[in-house]
Amino acid sequence: MKKTLNNLGAFFTLALLVFAIVGCSNPAGGSPPSAPPPPYIITGSSGAFTAAHEDGTTIAAGQPIQDLINAIRTDAAGRPVTIQFGSGDDVLNVGNVGTGIVFDNSGGTWGPITLRGSVTRSGGDNPTFLLTNVSITSTINIGVSAQNNGGFRLEGSANLTITEGTLNSQESLNGAVHHNSTGLLTISGGILSSSSLMGTIWLENVESRMIMSGGTVRSTTNAPNGTAIQVSSTLENAVIISGGTVGSMNGSSVHEGEITEFLGVAIRNMSTGGVTIRGTALITSRAQSAGTIRLNNTSGGTLTIEGSATVRNWNPGTSNSAGEAIIVIAADNEARKARVTHTSGTISPMPDWLE
Numbered sequence: 001m002k003k004t005l006n007n008l009g010a011f012f013t014l015a016l017l018v019f020a021i022v023g024c025s026n027p028a029g030g031s032p033p034s035a036p037p038p039p040y041i042i043t044g045s046s047g048a049f050t051a052a053h054e055d056g057t058t059i060a061a062g063q064p065i066q067d068l069i070n071a072i073r074t075d076a077a078g079r080p081v082t083i084q085f086g087s088g089d090d091v092l093n094v095g096n097v098g099t100g101i102v103f104d105n106s107g108g109t110w111g112p113i114t115l116r117g118s119v120t121r122s123g124g125d126n127p128t129f130l131l132t133n134v135s136i137t138s139t140i141n142i143g144v145s146a147q148n149n150g151g152f153r154l155e156g157s158a159n160l161t162i163t164e165g166t167l168n169s170q171e172s173l174n175g176a177v178h179h180n181s182t183g184l185l186t187i188s189g190g191i192l193s194s195s196s197l198m199g200t201i202w203l204e205n206v207e208s209r210m211i212m213s214g215g216t217v218r219s220t221t222n223a224p225n226g227t228a229i230q231v232s233s234t235l236e237n238a239v240i241i242s243g244g245t246v247g248s249m250n251g252s253s254v255h256e257g258e259i260t261e262f263l264g265v266a267i268r269n270m271s272t273g274g275v276t277i278r279g280t281a282l283i284t285s286r287a288q289s290a291g292t293i294r295l296n297n298t299s300g301g302t303l304t305i306e307g308s309a310t311v312r313n314w315n316p317g318t319s320n321s322a323g324e325a326i327i328v329i330a331a332d333n334e335a336r337k338a339r340v341t342h343t344s345g346t347i348s349p350m351p352d353w354l355e
Helices: 002-025 065-076 333-339
Strands: 040-045 048-053 058-063 081-085 101-103 113-120 126-132 135-138 141-144 149-155 159-162 166-169 177-179 184-187 191-194 201-203 209-212 216-219 227-231 239-241 245-255 258-261 265-269 274-277 282-285 293-295 302-305 310-313 326-328 340-342 346-348
Touching (some): 040 065, 048 065, 058 065, 065 101, 126 141, 141 149, 149 191, 159 177, 265 282, 293 302, 326 333, 333 340
Parallel strands (some): 040 081, 081 113, 101 126, 113 135, 135 159, 141 166, 149 177, 159 184, 166 191, 177 201, 184 209, 191 216, 201 227, 209 239, 216 245, 227 265, 239 274, 245 282, 265 293, 274 302, 282 310, 293 326, 302 340
Antiparallel strands (some): 040 048, 048 058, 216 227, 245 258
16 A cells, blocks of 8 residues: 555656646646757749748748748748848849739738848739738848839738848838837837838838837939838837938938938928937938938928937038028917927937927
8 A cells, every 4th residue: 555655656756847847848848849940041043933941841832922922931930030031142033923912911920020032023913922910020221223112011910120231122112110000119229211202111000100210211203202211100119210210311421521411301291290319329310401301291290300310401412502401381380399309319400499
């Protein structure tokens, strides 16, 4: 009898030990999560592309690029994935992708996605990447020059984080990022540029949000109505910029060590939402009539400048006078003051009505 009790005691001790190990490794219960798959590498051309892991294991071959993206989604089965476009330093020409390379949950569910590598395209309309209800971190380089080709378009509740890379959408109507989702656009690095009159970044949805802590966003059109960031969101904190540079500028032109700005607007707030400039952010332009930051709605839209931020309208030459750093479309000076909060930081030139 004593031996039986001892055996039972040992059994229960072992059972408790196993339960503790399993419970600690998977406290939520169910099957333990599987490890992310190795990165997927997409190569090929002319509509015949191949997706393979870094170890050479082929997922799909000789298919249109959208079919590859869907095959990767199935293979990943909801796990975090990294997808590289092009091998090594090669730039992958994705060809005519129509309305864009689509990342959505139709036919399967994506986990977190990381995009890297370099792409260009030779036709099709709208963005290079169309994101719907997914979360993507991007270090990818995108180069497009056709009239309707842009970088990213966000729909549904899509989130996009750009940590590095160059997005160049010259002569594009769509800009580098067309943000039409209720999700968050986060920029901590990279260079985004476009000559789109709709904005290099356009927050179109009334619930779109953007946070920028680094990198560069610039408009490269010399038209007065060119815009680096255009805001149609109505949220109180639609845009928060704490670092990096936003401007209407030609990044390759330098005058006495300073970037030479074009005539467009750095930030144009078309709605009733709020824009906050703080930290070490630099917002710059030489738009003489349109202003560096423009609150374009007659009855709403706010601007807060604080921290060590700088908002300037800078004249690189000697023949042109500098324009205004801030323009607020409102009935009178008191109405303008009510929509702008300046606690610290540099505004140059300082508007008379704000002093």
